[in-house]
Structure formats: structure tokens, C-alpha cells
Amino acid sequence: MLRLPVVAGQFYPGNPRELSALIERYTAQEKLQEKVKVKACLVPHAGYVYSGAVAGAVFGRVSLPKKILVVGVRHYPQGEALAILSEGTWRTPLGDVPIETPLAMRLRKECTALREDSVAHSREHSLEVELPFLQVLAPGFSFVPVALGTLRYAELKEMGEGLARVLQETQEEILIVTSSDMNHYEDDETTRKKDGMAIERMLKLDPKGLYEVCREKHISMCGLGPAVSTLIAMNHLGVRKAELVCYATSGDVSGNRDEVVGYAGITFG
Numbered sequence: 001m002l003r004l005p006v007v008a009g010q011f012y013p014g015n016p017r018e019l020s021a022l023i024e025r026y027t028a029q030e031k032l033q034e035k036v037k038v039k040a041c042l043v044p045h046a047g048y049v050y051s052g053a054v055a056g057a058v059f060g061r062v063s064l065p066k067k068i069l070v071v072g073v074r075h076y077p078q079g080e081a082l083a084i085l086s087e088g089t090w091r092t093p094l095g096d097v098p099i100e101t102p103l104a105m106r107l108r109k110e111c112t113a114l115r116e117d118s119v120a121h122s123r124e125h126s127l128e129v130e131l132p133f134l135q136v137l138a139p140g141f142s143f144v145p146v147a148l149g150t151l152r153y154a155e156l157k158e159m160g161e162g163l164a165r166v167l168q169e170t171q172e173e174i175l176i177v178t179s180s181d182m183n184h185y186e187d188d189e190t191t192r193k194k195d196g197m198a199i200e201r202m203l204k205l206d207p208k209g210l211y212e213v214c215r216e217k218h219i220s221m222c223g224l225g226p227a228v229s230t231l232i233a234m235n236h237l238g239v240r241k242a243e244l245v246c247y248a249t250s251g252d253v254s255g256n257r258d259e260v261v262g263y264a265g266i267t268f269g
Contacts, residue, residue, distance in 0.1 A: 001088030001118060007125045008093050011047045012132060016093045022048060023136045026056025035063040039167065039239055039269030040176035040230050042202070042223075045072065045126040050250040051181065051263040055133060057246040058265035064138035065173035067100050069107070069163065071226040072126030072179035074149030079120025081150040082113045082159060090145070092128070094135040100142035103166070103174070107144060111162030113155055120147045126179040126223065134177075148225040153211055156225050160207070160232025167237060178230040180223020182262030188251045194219045195247070195262040202266055203242045207231035230268070239269045 005014075013019040026048070043058050044051035074083065086104035089096045108114050121127070127145050134141055148159065167174055182195040198219050201210035207228045214224050221227065234242075244266055251260040 001085065003088060003090045003121060005092050005128060006123055007128060011125055011129050014093050019093050019132055020136055022052065023056065023133055026052045027060030027137065030057055030060025033061060036061055036267065037063045037269070038175070038267045039234060039237055040178060041268065042178045042180055042227060042230070042264060042266040043130060044181045044263035044265070045129045045179045046181055046250070046261060046263065050253050050261070054246045054248050054263040054265045058267065059133045059137055061245060062175070062267060064134065064141065065175050066138065066141045067103055067172060068134060068141055068143045068175045068177055069103070069146065070127045070130055070143050070177045070179065071146045071148065071230065072124060073223045073226055074120045074124055074147040075126065075222065076123055079147070079149065080115040080117040081148070082111070082115060082155060083117035083120030083147045083149070084108060084114045085118060085121055085145050086116060090128070090131060092131050092135065094132055097131055097135065098142045100144050104144040107162060107166050110165045111159050113158055114146070120149060121145055130177055130179055148229065151225055153228070156228045157232055160229035161236060163229060163233035164236035167233070176230055176233065178223065178226045180221060180227050182221050182264050184220040184222065184261050185259050188249055188257035188260045191249055191260050191262045195264065199244060199247070199264055199266070202227065202231065203244060205231055205234055205239065205242055205268070207235065234268045242266060242268045
């Protein structure tokens, strides 16, 4: 299967030179620092003009291996609730990225709720927008795409435990890239307050706390499921360190503080 880009020219430039130059700009400052090895990172997936600097601050800082698990959210109702693709290639304006089939098969074995499904991935941007960053910074990488359309805690727990087992049972360096924006379409002050509560739980590596605070305080973090699963995996792997690399809202770019989306960049491990 060849999965063609859906949001090129909308969320990020469709011109390869422009796209590469933009990513280089977003990551230039962090690339001057020594790379940090982590087990996972959380990055946003909005249009680059709004969230690219936050994503770039994370991707430019961390050591990027050649095999990456990208766990995003399923924004649309079509497709399986836990969707994976185990074979094929994804295309961006910068070229084609192969799916890491052996790694995908291992993850499917460890998380039996995952279903092979191209429908859930066909229009989903939360994974696609991360690939150009990885193509520029980690050329030659392969990846496994996972889209989560469930907020059932038991399913997220199973997913997180499966991720942990995959990382535990290999000597290879594998990074989990977790794709999520933060609170949506409230004023800047409210969004920063709500996001602060969610970020606090993530920095404490508290998956249940993140899940509960987002539900109780109505924090519309679209990648809540992927984030919860990642935190569960980090707990099983014994990770004790999380760092907020960058935070911003769309209002920082647009100047409109009445209705914003929040973006956080966090590393784990």
C-alpha cells in the first residue's frame, strides 16, 4: 500500500525545498545542542505555522533512531478504534517512508486489540505531519503508524503495556513519537490553565491522573488516548524523568487570544 499525503500544501508546504528549509529553521537552535536519548516524546500535529516551532524544539533535541513508533489519534469516525498498518509506504513531498514491518508485527502480537486498517489512516493528519521532521533529521528511518480512536481506559492500558513489552524485548533503539495537540478553541488564559493541569500529570508520568483531569476539567486534548498509552508504557519501562521542552498556543502566532489551541512538546526518559 502507498499512502499519499493528505495535508501537504495545507498543514505544511507541498514544495520539498520550502518544506526542508522550514524544518531546518524550526530545529536550528536545538540542533546545536547535544542530542538527548529518550524513550518517547509528545509533539503537536497542527499546521506548522502554529505548532511547527514546538515540534521542532523536541525533534531537534532528541536522538532519533532508525526505527520509530508513531502513535497518533484518529480524528475521524471511520475505521478501527485501534488501527495499525504493517506493510507499505507513506509518501510526503520529501519522498517515501517505509513501514517497519517486523516491528509492526511484534506490536500486533503484543497488543491483540490492534487491527490492520487503512481506513483509519487514510485522512488522518496526526501521523503524517510528523514524518517530514523525521525525514529531514533521521534520513533512512522506517516507522510503524498507529491511530487510536478510543478513550476506553482498558484499551489504552492494553496498548501501553504492549508498547512497553515491544521495547523491553529488543536490543534495538526504538522511539515512541506521540502525536497530540492540547486544549482546543477556548480563550488563551483558559487554555493555558487547562493545559497546565494536563502537563503537570504528564510530567509526573501519571496516566490515570491525566485521563481523569482531562475528563473532569473538560480539557480537549485530542491525543489523550495516545498520551495515556505512552505514559503507561513509560511506567512499565521504569522511566522516571519527563521534561517540558516547549509550550505555546496558536495565539502566539495569530495574535487572536479569544480562541486558541495549545501545543506542548515533552520528552520522556
